[in-house]
Amino acid sequence: MMKDKTILSDFLVKKGDAYYCRYGDFYIDALYPVKTAIISHAHGDHASPGHLDTYATPFTVAFMQHRFPKYPREAYHIVPFDTSWELNGIRITLLPAGHILGSAQILMEYQGVRYLYTGDYKLQEDPTCESIQLVQADVLITETTFADPAVKHPDPVAEIQQLNTINNNILLGCYTLGKAQRITYLLNTYCPDKTVLLHHRMTMAHRLYDDYSPVTLRYKVYGRKDMKEGATNKVYLVPPLTFNSYFRATNVTRVFASGWARLQQHNDLSLYISDHVDWTDLLHYIALVKPSEIWTIHGDGAKLKTHLENQIAVRDILSIS
CATH class of the missing domain: 3.40.50.10890 (Rossmann fold)
Incomplete structure (x- = not known):
């Protein structure tokens, strides 16, 4: 635990097909209609219609508007990268994730603690989209799609x-x-x-x-x-x-x-061309973010937990019904 900082273990939890922050009363990548949703990127397993308020980057909004033409345009809030806003006392900033065009990491700051939700991301060069932006955080909430030492993505x-x-x-x-x-x-x-x-x-x-x-x-x-x-x-x-x-x-x-x-x-x-981090890039990314805790989503974090044992606390994100 950091001095004068308390990590809230339930700050972000998995709630069905969504991630929910009860402190800010908003959802991330909800696949069912909610009041307030932040969308990390436009892939169908992260972006869905029906929310009263949807926050996302310009490209993500543009794609969703084409994909879901019946969804009212006034429900969208376009948020450029590196622009911060507040939801119920939580400061939120969208940062490039390098996964696809418009894909965002979601940095959430609350009571002095920085929680970073990666969404899907990659470190490989890809001129078709924004390069990933690296920041430090106390809690890293990361995908583990290819979190296996046996996985190495070629050039x-x-x-x-x-x-x-x-x-x-x-x-x-x-x-x-x-x-x-x-x-x-x-x-x-x-x-x-x-x-x-x-x-x-x-x-x-x-x-x-x-x-x-x-x-x-x-x-x-x-x-x-x-x-x-x-x-x-x-x-x-x-x-x-x-x-x-x-x-x-x-x-x-x-x-x-x-x-x-x-x-x-x-x-x-x-x-073999992937838009996710492999094992080597995942470890490199963690070393740059310097988290005190890692919460894993989208995949199996067991091998990452074993690898970082006695170095960084790693666990699956908490789930609630």
Whole structure:
């Protein structure tokens, strides 16, 4: 315990599919309607409609407005990065998380204690979105998606350059928001002879990136004859369900961009590109934040707890009904 500071063990707790701060009476990443919600980023397992008040970064709000057009616009509160505000005596600041465009860490300051909720985050370079901003905190509330010493994410540039050796057209599965735009940028930059074709379900996210991202993406929305005519230098980006439905596709090379080994099985080439921290980056991030306590979410924190035993207290975030 720090001098003159008391960490509140129940400051943020898991309440169903949400994280709740009773001291400020607000929720983070609530997947059911609540009065006041702070959204870390626009992925569907963090952002949902129906809240009376929603606080989020400009890109996250823009994406949610397109995704949920019936949700009243006056319910949104757009909060730029590094802009602080108060909810019931708690000072809140959104900081870049480096996960996807607009993704935010949420710094909460109360009674002299700094609680940092990471959301999803990565340290790898990704010019399509804001780089992660590093701050120190007393309590780090971190995702542990890949909190395993066996997980090491390779260099994304080396991974994407593997596609330069493929002479076939490529069917590339990836998530629609964040990953697809990062892959497009990597292909544009490191596989310049490849033409990026885009599944129509990815169009909205790409066009929002065109408006908000600091980089320019080069792509073409897929047409029925594009993979059958012309040079075999095309990379067709498709969402996961579409990728799985093409299991009988011929004359294409199948790859899926992900950090998960299970999603590399049965493909023609592995493409390990992840938007989460691996074990090494997680430990590096912790060393920079210098927390007194770590509360884990989204994954299994058991190996992290064992690794940091007698150094930093690590536990799962408390749950309430």
